[in-house]
Amino acid sequence: MLPVPTSHSPALGPGCAGPSLAYASASTRSDIAPPSAQQPCCGSEPFMVDPSAAAGLGLRRHTDTPYVTGTSVLGITYKDGVMLAADTLGSYGSTKRYKSFERLAKVNDATVLGAGGELSDFQYIQTLLDELATEDYCADDGMQLTPREVYAYLSRVLYNRRNKFDPLWNSLVVGGLEGGVPFLGTVGMIGVHYTDKHIATGFGQMLARPLFRERHRPDMSEEEATELLHDALRVCYYRDKQTTNKFQIAKVTAEGVSVSEAFALETQWGYQAFVNPAANALGTW
Amino acid sequence: MVASGPFDFDLCSRNAYLESKGVKPPRLTKTGTTIVGLIFKDGVVLGADTRSTSDTTVADKNCEKIHFIAPNIYCCGAGTAADTENVTGMVSSALELHRYATDRESRVVTAMTMLKSHLFRYQGHVSAALVLGGVDLRGPHLFTVYPHGSTDSLPYATMGSGSLNAMAVFEEGYKEGLDRMGAVKLVARAIRSGIFNDLGSGSNVDVCVITRGKVDYMRNYEYLMDKTVARETPVVYPPGTAPVLKEKRWKINSTRPSEAAAGGSAEAMDVS
Numbered sequence: 244m245l246p247v248p249t250s251h252s253p254a255l256g257p258g259c260a261g262p263s264l265a266y267a268s269a270s271t272r273s274d275i276a277p278p279s280a281q282q283p284c285c286g287s288e289p290f291m292v293d294p295s296a297a298a299g300l301g302l303r304r305h306t307d308t309p310y311v312t313g314t315s316v317l318g319i320t321y322k323d324g325v326m327l328a329a330d331t332l333g334s335y336g337s338t339k340r341y342k343s344f345e346r347l348a349k350v351n352d353a354t355v356l357g358a359g360g361e362l363s364d365f366q367y368i369q370t371l372l373d374e375l376a377t378e379d380y381c382a383d384d385g386m387q388l389t390p391r392e393v394y395a396y397l398s399r400v401l402y403n404r405r406n407k408f409d410p411l412w413n414s415l416v417v418g419g420l421e422g423g424v425p426f427l428g429t430v431g432m433i434g435v436h437y438t439d440k441h442i443a444t445g446f447g448q449m450l451a452r453p454l455f456r457e458r459h460r461p462d463m464s465e466e467e468a469t470e471l472l473h474d475a476l477r478v479c480y481y482r483d484k485q486t487t488n489k490f491q492i493a494k495v496t497a498e499g500v501s502v503s504e505a506f507a508l509e510t511q512w513g514y515q516a517f518v519n520p521a522a523n524a525l526g527t528w
Numbered sequence: 529m530v531a532s533g534p535f536d537f538d539l540c541s542r543n544a545y546l547e548s549k550g551v552k553p554p555r556l557t558k559t560g561t562t563i564v565g566l567i568f569k570d571g572v573v574l575g576a577d578t579r580s581t582s583d584t585t586v587a588d589k590n591c592e593k594i595h596f597i598a599p600n601i602y603c604c605g606a607g608t609a610a611d612t613e614n615v616t617g618m619v620s621s622a623l624e625l626h627r628y629a630t631d632r633e634s635r636v637v638t639a640m641t642m643l644k645s646h647l648f649r650y651q652g653h654v655s656a657a658l659v660l661g662g663v664d665l666r667g668p669h670l671f672t673v674y675p676h677g678s679t680d681s682l683p684y685a686t687m688g689s690g691s692l693n694a695m696a697v698f699e700e701g702y703k704e705g706l707d708r709m710g711a712v713k714l715v716a717r718a719i720r721s722g723i724f725n726d727l728g729s730g731s732n733v734d735v736c737v738i739t740r741g742k743v744d745y746m747r748n749y750e751y752l753m754d755k756t757v758a759r760e761t762p763v764v765y766p767p768g769t770a771p772v773l774k775e776k777r778w779k780i781n782s783t784r785p786s787e788a789a790a791g792g793s794a795e796a797m798d799v800s
Contacts, residue, residue: 449692453721454700478699482692515704516567516683524637524669524681 305409309361311335313346314485315447316357316416317475320425320440320461321468324496325418327357328472330480331505332487339487347493349500351376354390354419355493356397359445360432361412368411371400390419390495394428394436402434414444419495425461443475446483451475477508560728562690563593563604564698564718565659565670567683568711571739572661572668575715576604577690577723578748579730586730589753594736598623598634599743601662602736603643606688607655607675615656619643636662636669640679648677657687663738690722690729697721712737716750723752 311333318327333341346365347357350372358365372393379387388396394417404410415430428438441455454475463471472492480486488510493502547553563576576593579586595603595616601623605612619642623634640660647654658673672685684702686694697718706714712735722729733750736743 446692449725450696453693453696453725456725457697457717457721474700475696478696481699482695514683514702520681520683524640524671 305407306361306364306412309364309412311340311362312485313344313359313362313365314483315443315445315451315479316346316359316414317444317447317451317455317472317479318357318416318418318427318429318442319455319459319463319468319472320418320427321463321465322461323465324420324494325355325425325427326468326472326495327355327416327418327493328476328490329357329359330476330486331489331491332485333362334485342487342489343505345491345502347491347502349493349502350393350417350419351379351387352499353421353495354388354393354417355495355500355502356393357416357418357493359414364411364413365415368397368400368413368415389421390417390426391421391428393417393419394426394430394438398430398434398436401430401432401436405433416442416444418442418493419500420497423497425495446485447475447479450478450482454478473508477510480508480510560690560726561593561606561688562686562694562719562722562726562729563606563659563688564686564694564715564722565604565661565672565682565684566698566702566706566711566715567661567668567670568706568708570668570708571663571737572670573708573711573715574602574604574659574661574736574738575719576734577719577729578732578734579723579728580609581728589731590748592734592747594734594745596620597639597660598627598662600664600738600741601634601636601639601660602738602743602745603639603661604659604687606657606659611654611656612658615643615646615654616658618646633664634662635664635666636660636671640669640671640673643673644677644679647673647675652676659685659687661738663740668738686718686722688722688729690726693721693725694718708737708739712749720750720752 313333314330316327316329318325327347329346331343331345332339333344335341341362344362346359346362347355348369350356356369356372358368375388375396397415397417401411401413401415410432412432413430414432417426417428417430419426426438427440427442428436429442429444430436431444440461441452441459443451443455454471458471469492476490480488488507489505490508491503491505493500543553560579560581561577564574566573566575574594578588578590578593580588580591591609593604593606593612595605595612597603597616597620603616603619605616619639622642623639626638627634639662643658643660647656652675655675656673657675660669660671660673662669670682670685672680672682672687684698686692686698695718698714701714701717703710715735716733719729719733719735723731723733731753732748733752735746735749737746738744
């Protein structure tokens with residue numbers, strides 16, 4: 244009986260499909276030469292067009308548009324560690340479909356992952372990371388994946404999928420403590436990745452990043468960091484239409500990972516100047 | 529000022545024909561921009577960056593984006609530079625004629641209505657996004673005018689490619705009852721946010737404060753594009769820097785050419 248490759252089998256590469264997905268591979272097709280000394284096969288076929296697509300059937304579709312989406316994720320490093328923040332909305336186009344979707348997930352005791360974009364792909368990524376964590380657990384040597392390793396792994400998965408024109412449609416933020424030093428990185432759906440002292444994805448890039456650049460310092464206290472995140476989340480709620488006033492903050496410190504309960508922010512809608520701004524300007528609104 | 533007759537799209541078919549024949553349409557100079565306006569206790573503060581871009585090149589490092597409309601009304605413009613310049617110039621001229629006809633100070637709503645009717649008539653092809661502010665007898669006003677002709681009346685507003693960056697600063701820092709210094713500081717902060725976080729905006733900060741009866745146009749309120757290395761020109765070397773080895777003197781005849789030619793006193797230039 245042929246062994247069934249797992250979704251991140253080292254032979255096939257991370258995040259790639261095994262023969263279980265109706266794709267005729269070397270292990271099931273008899274006409275492809277088995278690996279030999281002259282032509283070793285590392286386990287994965289060279290890149291080839293899917294036979295069903297080549298036959299003109301066009302049955303296999305790739306992700307070309309996201310459906311249930313999350314919006315921006317914000318992250319900052321501070322004195323004791325890292326804080327990530329996101330709202331809890333899963334939008335279905337312009338509908339506020341899932342109002343309590345947790346977009347911040349604990350990966351292990353030193354790492355937390357936040358995602359925007361297609362939320363089903365985020366759940367799939369969580370499955371991949373669970374498999375890695377399970378392998379670590381089975382090894383039973385007290386070692387777990389560091390945040391930088393999670394970040395590097397995810398950048399390879401996303402870039403690999405992008406090369407197959409079947410991206411995982413996400414903007415990911417990885418945060419944690421790497422040997423006691425705060426770590427914060429982001430990976431995009433085309434595989435672009437970088438680390439920084441503060442991260443913002445989606446609309447947060449335009450709205451939160453200016454505030455971070457003005458006010459962020461790596462040695463901020465927890466109160467200052469929380470206040471900065473609250474201000475940034477509030478501006479995102481005011482000016483991004485795909486948000487709700489329900490947020491979560493995930494914190495990674497030496498004590499471990501904690502994802503907060505959902506909370507709402509105070510918002511100010513009662514400025515006197517907005518009450519009747521067009522009083523002297525008929526025809527405007 | 530008000531055009532007569534229906535919309536005139538004759539030139540559209542001519543442009544389409546030319547493009548189909550391979551004639552490239554002229555490249556527009558856009559102002560990738562951050563422009564803001566803010567109403568405070570006594571009036572309006574307008575702010576703008578000073579970078580004008582043509583695709584990815586900076587065309588003008590220190591252009592003026594705050595345009596004069598009337599002695600009590602100014603307008604910041606984003607979008608195509610030619611469109612903002614000409615549309616504001618046209619409304620400014622029309623308002624001046626209107627002031628002579630009515631013998632009154634211009635009102636901000638008049639400028640707003642002229643702008644929006646013109647822009648609506650051109651269905652968004654005149655790419656001008658404006659922040660119009662001023663103080664008239666009814667008080668301070670701030671309007672945004674969009675290229676398709678819609679307007680908003682707001683206590684604080686931002687437009688241009690850096691508008692979200694500037695709006696983040698406004699949403700975080702706006703308070704009711706700001707005084708003049710607080711308002712100018714907030715506007716400068718918002719423009720700086722656009723300059724440092726948006727590629728289409730840059731260089732310096734212009735600020736214009738309009739209050740009842742007084743306008744303070746602070747061109748280059750913050751000069752951010754200073755050179756960090758200053759060259760000393762002209763360099764003055766003190767006499768004796770270069771050692772003199774030999775000296776020789778000649779006498780040169782120093783009469784003016786006209787004197788020498790006419791043999792008399794110099795004549796004045798004939799400018800008739």
